Amino acid sequence: MRQILCETGFPHAVVEADLEKQIEGHLSHAQLTPGQRSALKSFRLEFCVNRNQKLATQESYLRYICFLGRHVKKEFADMTKDDIIDYLSSLQGKSESLKDWAKLSIKMFFRWQRTGMTKPVDSAMASPDSSIRATVSLSFMSIVPPPGIVF
Numbered sequence: 001m002r003q004i005l006c007e008t009g010f011p012h013a014v015v016e017a018d019l020e021k022q023i024e025g026h027l028s029h030a031q032l033t034p035g036q037r038s039a040l041k042s043f044r045l046e047f048c049v050n051r052n053q054k055l056a057t058q059e060s061y062l063r064y065i066c067f068l069g070r071h072v073k074k075e076f077a078d079m080t081k082d083d084i085i086d087y088l089s090s091l092q093g094k095s096e097s098l099k100d101w102a103k104l105s106i107k108m109f110f111r112w113q114r115t116g117m118t119k120p121v122d123s124a125m126a127s128p129d130s131s132i133r134a135t136v137s138l139s140f141m142s143i144v145p146p147p148g149i150v151f
Contacts, residue, residue: 019055026062029070036069039076039113047112064105076113 027040040062048058069076071090072083084106091099111117 016055019059022059023055023062026059026066029066031070032066033069033073033075035075035077040065040069043109043112046116047108060101061105061108064102065109067102068106076109 068087071087
């Protein structure tokens with residue numbers, strides 16, 4: 001069993017089957033549009049599974065992208081910068097960790113959706129003065145927007 005924190009910050013013992021159930025719940029959530037559900041399923045298969053991400057990481061990404069879809073209520077490809085900022089603003093008062101995971105999840109999802117990137121960043125190809133931390137910046141400005149949207 002692994003310990004992960006739920007949104008309330010309390011630890012929960014979670015087994016693989018529980019994570020799979022949670023993932024399936026995100027992928028089939030009734031408040032998502034059929035297009036959103038399809039995009040989440042593709043993201044999981046093409047991005048998360050191809051990168052051999054742990055189930056807990058997959059569940060976290062999908063949870064926050066699902067929250068975004070439920071909050072904005074439009075197809076991911078039709079979302080604007082303002083939609084994303086509105087969603088992130090709705091997280092005021094939540095823990096910094098939750099906000100960071102939400103930003104990272106959105107960033108990775110829209111980067112995948114825009115570029116089809118499925119492989120991890122090769123640190124050997126990064127410039128000598130950059131770091132992985134700088135590469136995965138969690139600021140609002142580092143979120144990769146939907147196609148056609150410029151920050």
